[in-house]
Amino acid sequence: MTIKKLLSLIAVVPVLLAAPALAPAAETGVKLDRVEIDTTDVVSLQSGARTFVNYCLNCHSASLVRYNTLLNIGLTEDQIKDNLMFTAEKIGDPMDVAFPKSAAKAMFGTVPPDLSVIARSRGADWLYTYLRSFYRDPNTATGWNNAVFPNVGMPHVLWSLQGERVQKVEPVLRDGQPVMEHGKPAVRVTYETVRPGSMDPTEYDQLVRDLVNFLVWIGEPHQNARKQIGVWVVFALVILIGLTYALKRAYWKDVH
Ligand code: HEC
Known part of the structure; x- marks a missing residue:
């Protein structure tokens, strides 16, 4: 191998290392919103843990995580037992779901995946965008759809907090003529709140940020x-x- 070849090979290394960051935002092409993750922020992690057990653990497990792992985010054994353990008996039990897998499959068409390492496979920005991108869709089984996960089998479980939104797809016009993009008429997608939730958008984003922070943390406690x-x-x-x-x-x- 010549020196020149060797140098060009070495030059490729930074590109390979940056590859995950350069990968398309999502298979849908929807631009992902960025979220600041801080796994040393225990207040945020505790809030995320609360949202997780209250809204996600009914369907999704996090079997690689034991309840006593939560001692590391500043919770006491009593706090965990009293406020967070609904599906387990012992503090050393994994975060499993009570819901049988076969029932989940019959209800949603697919088994809700375990979320222990979901942040490592999907990334924090994807999760943050996903949990804020549900909208009403009368054509799906659940009545909900999602901008970054089209036709997802999961209903919008946080709807009472975020509210209900509908998607509006409008053609992009220039001088009254549709603008073409890659041989198709370009469209602009917007969302409109049709029924507000109990939280305003800033509060909701904060709640989701804490939840995603927690999911990133359990991926590698x-x-x-x-x-x-x-x-x-x-x-x-x-x-x-x-x-x-x-x-x-x-x-x-x-x-x-
Ligand atoms: C009512 C049951 C239910 C609840 C509650 C629920 N989910 Fe889901 N979730 C599902 C189902 C079913 C799927 C699989 C969807 C599919 O593959 O179409 C899913 C998929 C997902 C995915 C995508 C996984 C992948 O394939 O990459 C994520 C992330 C997720 N859920 C996160 C959450 C979080 C976070 C919560 C709590 C706020 C939550 N879910 C609450 C049923 C639920």
């Missing part, structure tokens, strides 16, 4: 500890480099 250990390891390595260098100087002092 030890990430904060791991990052801290990483800092100490680098620190210890730097000290070792200094010591090794001093040792080398001492050994070679009399050699000329």
Whole structure:
């Protein structure tokens, strides 16, 4: 292999590393909204945990997570038992659903997937956009549809908070003529609230942000500890480099 070839191969590495970020936003082409994730924000994680057990755990499990893992986000054993454990007996039990899988399949046409590592496969921005993109659609079995997951089998379970919205698809016009895009008339998609929920849009976005923060955290509950250990390891390595260098100087002092 020539040096030139080697260099061009090395040049590809940053592109490969950036690939997930460059991938299309979603298969639907809908632009994803960005969300700030902070898995050290325990107040946000606790709020997310509450929303999760109240609104998601009826259908979705998070079997890789045990209830006592929630001790790491500043909750006490009593708080977990009294406020968050509806489907389990023991604090060491996994976050499973009581709902039988066969019943779920009959009801929704598909089994709601386990959400333990959903943030790792879908990404935080996708989840944040998904949970805020439900709209009313009389043509689906549930009466709901979703902009980033068309014809999803999941109803909008947070509708009483966000309210009900409908989708409006209008052709884009220029001088009264439809604008063409990739050989098709271009459309503009907007959403209109037809019935407000109990939260205003800012409050709802905050609730979803906390929920997504929680989903990111359960995907890797030890990430904060791991990052801290990483800092100490680098620190210890730097000290070792200094010591090794001093040792080398001492050994070679009399050699000329
Ligand atoms: C009434 C039952 C039900 C509830 C409650 C529910 N879901 Fe779902 N969810 C489903 C079903 C069914 C699917 C599968 C949809 C499909 O594949 O068409 C799904 C799919 C999903 C997906 C997409 C998974 C994938 O394929 O990538 C995510 C993410 C999700 N749900 C998150 C949530 C969150 C977060 C909550 C709580 C706010 C929640 N769900 C509450 C039934 C439910």
